[in-house]
Amino acid sequence: MSEREREVGEVRERESVPLLVTAGGKLRWREPGSGRRRWWWWLPSRRRIPARNLTSVGGGVGRWLSQLLTGGGRRAEGRRHPHLHRHHLTYKLPISLHQSPSAMGELDPTFIQEPEHRPKPAVIEAHGIPEIDLSPYITSSSSSPNAIHDLVDEIRDACKDWGFFQVINHGVPIEIREKVQSVAKRFFDQSLEEKKKVKRDEANPLGYYDTEHTKNVRDWKEVFDFMVDDPVVMPASYDDDDDGGTVEYTNQWPHHPSELREVCEEYVKEVQKLSNKLLELISLSLNLPANRLEPFFKDQTTFIRLNHYPPCLAPDLALGVGRHKDAGVLTILAQDDVGGLEVKRKIDGEWIFVKPTPNAFIINVGDIIQVWSNDTYESVEHRVRVNSTRERFSIPYFVNPAPYTVVEPLAELTNERNPARYKGYNWGKFFATRKLSNFKKLNVENIQIYHFKKPDEGKIEDVVTRVENVVI
Numbered sequence: 212m213s214e215r216e217r218e219v220g221e222v223r224e225r226e227s228v229p230l231l232v233t234a235g236g237k238l239r240w241r242e243p244g245s246g247r248r249r250w251w252w253w254l255p256s257r258r259r260i261p262a263r264n265l266t267s268v269g270g271g272v273g274r275w276l277s278q279l280l281t282g283g284g285r286r287a288e289g290r291r292h293p294h295l296h297r298h299h300l301t302y303k304l305p306i307s308l309h310q311s312p313s314a315m316g317e318l319d320p321t322f323i324q325e326p327e328h329r330p331k332p333a334v335i336e337a338h339g340i341p342e343i344d345l346s347p348y349i350t351s352s353s354s355s356p357n358a359i360h361d362l363v364d365e366i367r368d369a370c371k372d373w374g375f376f377q378v379i380n381h382g383v384p385i386e387i388r389e390k391v392q393s394v395a396k397r398f399f400d401q402s403l404e405e406k407k408k409v410k411r412d413e414a415n416p417l418g419y420y421d422t423e424h425t426k427n428v429r430d431w432k433e434v435f436d437f438m439v440d441d442p443v444v445m446p447a448s449y450d451d452d453d454d455g456g457t458v459e460y461t462n463q464w465p466h467h468p469s470e471l472r473e474v475c476e477e478y479v480k481e482v483q484k485l486s487n488k489l490l491e492l493i494s495l496s497l498n499l500p501a502n503r504l505e506p507f508f509k510d511q512t513t514f515i516r517l518n519h520y521p522p523c524l525a526p527d528l529a530l531g532v533g534r535h536k537d538a539g540v541l542t543i544l545a546q547d548d549v550g551g552l553e554v555k556r557k558i559d560g561e562w563i564f565v566k567p568t569p570n571a572f573i574i575n576v577g578d579i580i581q582v583w584s585n586d587t588y589e590s591v592e593h594r595v596r597v598n599s600t601r602e603r604f605s606i607p608y609f610v611n612p613a614p615y616t617v618v619e620p621l622a623e624l625t626n627e628r629n630p631a632r633y634k635g636y637n638w639g640k641f642f643a644t645r646k647l648s649n650f651k652k653l654n655v656e657n658i659q660i661y662h663f664k665k666p667d668e669g670k671i672e673d674v675v676t677r678v679e680n681v682v683i
Contacts, residue, residue, distance in 0.1 A: 318524050318525050318528065318529070319429070321424075321428065321429040322428070322429050322431055322525075322528070322529040323428070323525075323528045323529060324428055324528060324529065324530055324533065325428075328428075328530075328533065328534060329527060329528060329530075330526070330527065330530065330553070330562070330594075330596040331562070332527065334564045335561055335562065335563045335564060336563065336564050336566055337554065337563040337564060337565050337566065339373075340373055340375055340376060340377065340554070340565060341365060341368070341369040341372075341373060341376040341377070342376070342377045342378075342379060342568065342571065343362070343365050343366065343369065343376050343377065343378050343379070344362075344378075344379055344380050345362070345378050345379070345380050345381050345382070345485075345488065346380035347359050347361075347362050348362055348488055348491075348492060349380065349381065349382045349488065362492065363492060363495045363496050364496075366492045366493060366495075366496045367496035367497075370493065370496065370576050370580075370588040371587070371588060372557070373554075373557065373591070374554075374557065374575060374576045374588065374589055374590055374591035375554050375565070375573065375574065375575045375576075375591060375593070376573075376574050377565075377568055377571040377572065377573050377574070378485075378489075378571060378572050378574055379568070379570070379571050381485050381571075381572055382481070382484060382485060382488075383481045383482060383484075383485055383572070384481065385570050387474075387477055387478050387481055388478070388545055388570070390474050390477070390478070391474050391475060391477075391478040391517075391606060392545070392547065392604055392606070394468050394470060394471050394474045394475075395435070395471075395517040395519070395604055395606065396519075396604060397467075397468045397471075398435060398465065398467075398468060398471055398517065399433060399435075399517075399519040399604075401467060403421075405465070405467065406419045406421075406433075406435075406465070407419065408465060408466070409435075409463040409464070409465045411436065411463070413647060414458075415460060415461060415463065416436070416460065416646040416647065417436050417437055417438060417460055417461065417462055417463055417514075418435065418436065418437075418462075418463035419433070419434070419435050419463075419465075420433070420434050420435075420436070421433040421434075425530075425532055425533035425534070425535050426533050426534065426535065426657070428530075428533050430530065430531060430532050430533060430595075431520060431521070431523050431529045431530065431531050431597050432518055432519060432520045432521075432531050432532065432595075433518075433519050433521075434516050434517065434518055434519070435516070435517040436514055436515070436516050436517075437462040437463075437464075437475065437514060437515055438460060438462055438512070438513070438514045438515075439479050439483065439511060439513040439514065439515065440510065440511055440512075440513070441461060441462045442459040442460060442461045442462075443459065443460045443510075443512055443614070444457045444458075444459055444510075444614065445457060445458055445459070445460055445512070445614050445639055445642065445643050446458075446614065446637070446639045446640050446643050475515065475517075478515075478606075479515060479608075482543055482608050483513075485543060485572070486513070486541065486543060486608065486610050487505075489541060489543070489574060490504045490505070490508075490540070490541070490610070491504075493541075493580065493588075497584055497587065497588075497621075497624065499621070499623060499624075503621075503623075504540075504583075507540075507612035507613060507616050508610075508612055508613065509613055510613040510614065510615070511610075511611060511612060511613060512611040512612065512613065512614055512638070512639070512642055513539075513608070513609060513610050513611050514609050514611070515606065515607070515608050515609070516606070516607050516609065517604075517606055518531075518603075518604060518605045518606070518607070519602065519603075519604055520551065520595065520597050520602060520603040520604075520605075521597075521602050522597070522598065522599055522600055522601060522602055523597040523598065523599055524599070526596065526597045526598050526599050529597060530594055530595060530596060530597065531551055531594075531595035531596065531597045531603070532594055532595040533594055534555070534592050534593070534594045535592065535593070535594070536577070536578055536590040536591065536592055536593075536659075537575060537577040537578065537590060537609065538577060538578050538579070538641065538642070538645060538660075539577040539578070539579055539609050539610055539611040539612075540577050540579045540580055540610045540611060540612060541574060541575070541576065541577055541580065541610040542573075542574070542575045542577060542607050542608065542609055542610070543572050543573075543574055543607070543608040543610065544572060544573040544574070544575070544605060544606070544607045544608070545572055545605065545606040545607075545608075546567055546573065546603070546604075546605040546606075547567065547603060547604050547605065548567050548569070549567070549598075549601050549602070549603040549604075550564065550565070550566060550567045550603070551595045551596050551597060551598070551603050551605075552564070552565040552573065552593060552594075552595055552605075553565065553593060553594050553595070553596055554575075554591060554592075554593045555591060555592040555593065555594075557589075557591060562594070564596075575590070575591065575593065576588050576589065576590050576591070577590050577609075577610070578590045578659075578660045579611075579612065579618055579638070581660065582618050582619065582620060582633045582660055582663075583618070583619075583620060583621050583624070584620075584621070584624060585620035585621070585624045585625055585629065585631060585632055585633075586632055587624065611638070611642065612638055613638070613639075614638060614639030614642065615637070615638075615639060616637075616638040616639075617635040617636070617637060617638070618633075618635060618636050618637075618638050618641070619631065619633060619634065619635035619636075620632060620633055630665075631665065632664060632665055633660065633663045633664055633665060634663050634665055635663075636660075636663050641658065644657075644658055645657065645658070
């Protein structure tokens with residue numbers, strides 16, 4: 212059978228003897244005598260490991276290992292993914308090893324999706340997601356009015372039909388994007404101890420994090436968050452009835468890599484230009500002045516996330532990010548060539564894979580656009596699937612308004628025949644609730660915009676927004 216490279220393994224420590232541990236195909240070797248960890252080595256080719264030094268879980272893995280160890284050595288190269296509190300090793304197997312839930316005894320149950328939300332083995336590749344050339348607007352001084360008009364029509368159709376689209380010729384230099392992708396990889400390659408020096412917490416939910424949940428299921432990823440404006444003043448209380456002052460969210464920059472901050476801030480400057488252009492185009496597509504949305508961003512709460520999705524033990528059980536909609540205005544996503552983003556198609560509810568387009572950005576409409584447009588445009592559910600062999604990196608730029616913004620349908624888009632479908636809500640409190648709920652995970656749903664939806668008739672229900680009743 213063909214060789215297959217696998218990234219696997221949770222370490223179990225047992226004394227300081229030569230130890231090989233398997234769990235769903237996981238390997239770990241301790242150097243004889245010293246007990247030191249070896250992150251690359253040759254498995255012994257002629258000597259059998261005593262059964263007492265071999266721990267096996269998962270059907271047949273122990274028997275397979277016995278054959279492997281007496282059949283010849285294989286070079287194994289390992290590396291750490293300590294954010295998952297596991298040691299992962301890369302090695303080549305001369306067999307095809309198919310993992311199943313019965314062989315995944317070591318997978319933390321908090322990662323496992325409910326059966327109806329697990330990724331399907333067969334991937335439907337997206338066809339029809341619009342790819343929009345922004346050059347007529349980026350270089351508008353040399354573009355004809357007809358070209359810009361056609362571009363606005365494309366934006367309108369993409370927002371209404373898909374809620375997602377890709378943009379090319381967007382004006383963000385490829386060199387800057389490559390630099391931030393490179394420095395992000397170097398940050399995540401560090402030890403867990405080093406990354407935890409900038410770990411976020413309830414007092415300051417910015418920085419490194421590796422236990423994020425979506426709809427109460429843990430995501431198979433680690434992240435690093437920072438705000439575009441620094442610091443950002445946010446409500447201290449998430450309770451609508453409490454005006455209990457403010458707190459500052461402050462970026463935490465690591466010492467290593469030393470250039471991370473500089474590179475990220477350079478990237479922000481370029482993507483912010485793109486963000487402004489996209490907001491103008493969306494305004495025009497709603498028959499509003501190009502600068503209609505500009506006042507909402509004077510004191511923006513826009514933030515950037517560096518995402519790292521390691522190879523996963525059970526890509527059929529876990530997700531990099533579970534199904535969700537983005538709460539803000541827009542998301543501008545840069546992803547590498549691995550891919551993993553899936554979008555729920557509006558016409559039939561099928562999950563479809565968004566194939567990476569080199570140097571393109573993926574744009575998705577957020578919940579705030581849905582409210583501002585009074586449901587003319589809708590945000591769409593999406594998720595991230597992982598794989599067992601390749602790590603993935605992505606960089607979402609979450610476009611968000613000022614914390615004091617009251618999010619409600621724009622007056623120009625409502626009238627007697629099309630009344631406002633949402634009551635207003637304070638974005639700062641909404642945002643703070645989402646951030647703080649990372650640290651207070653309960654068995655209830657996080658706050659969503661439909662909690663603010665007006666019924667067709669009758670009294671509007673009060674919405675409970677206290678953090679003890681919401682999760683992320």
